[in-house]
Amino acid sequence: MKFFKKFINTITLIFIMSSKSFAMPDMTNAFHNVSFLNTKSETIKLNEYEDKILLVFFGYTHCPDICPSTLIDITKSLRELGDDAVEVQPVFISVDYLRDTPERLQKYMEFFDSRIIALTSSENDLKKISKNFRTTFELVNPSSSNYLVEHSSNLYIIDKGLIVKRIVANGLPSSEITKTVKKLLN
Known part of the structure; x- marks a missing residue:
């Protein structure tokens, strides 16, 4: 199963990278135009x-699987980076604008590395930032108290010039995050 997941992720990445219209997003405007609550x-x-x-x-x-495992991978990567981790700011952006209040995010983040900041925003601003990241999310049956949110599972590694340098697919080991960050630091 693990091999199959890596195979699919690799094929997807090759397909995306071979597209002539693909360019890593420049987040300069997006980061200046969207406000969040921490x-x-x-x-x-x-x-x-x-x-x-x-x-x-x-x-x-409320994500049952992808979100906690990704936050654990980020935590592992911060440890792997050692002293270099001071050059990194991990950011968890909640796309559940109905339930994920700042208070809820605070309680949830207690289970992960304290250096990871958690943010929320309005539906409109989340849609704006998602569009800039070329990602999607959708609340599934939000009238139910136990609704799920369909969302992408990529981790975006962004340099100090606010350019996305790598998109890490879910399931890749924390060492992939660490390796990319170290390249950006050198």
């Missing part, structure tokens, strides 16, 4: 972290 209910914009390498992941706190 776990302390403070308004921030991602350009406040433009002096860091960003690890950006979209998810939600």
Whole structure:
């Protein structure tokens, strides 16, 4: 199963990279134009972290599988980076604008590395930032209290110039994140 997952991820990446119209997104405008609330209910914009390498992941706190495993991979990567981790800012952006309040995000993030910041925003701003990242999300049957959110599972590694340098597919080991960050630091 693990081999099959890696095979599919590799084929998908080859297909995307071979497309003539594919270019890594420039996030400069997106980071200046979208506001978020952090776990302390403070308004921030991602350009406040433009002096860091960003690890950006979209998810939600009620996610049963992909989100916790990705946040664990980010935590492992921060440990693998050692002292270099000060140059990195991991960001978890919740796409569940109905349930994921700053308070809910605060409680959820207690299970992961404290250096990962968690953010939420309005539906409109989340749609804007998702479009810039070329990603999607959709609340499935939000009238139910136990609804799911369909979302992409990629981790975006963004350099200090706010250019996406790598999109890491779900399921790749934390060492892939670490390797990319180290390349950007050198």
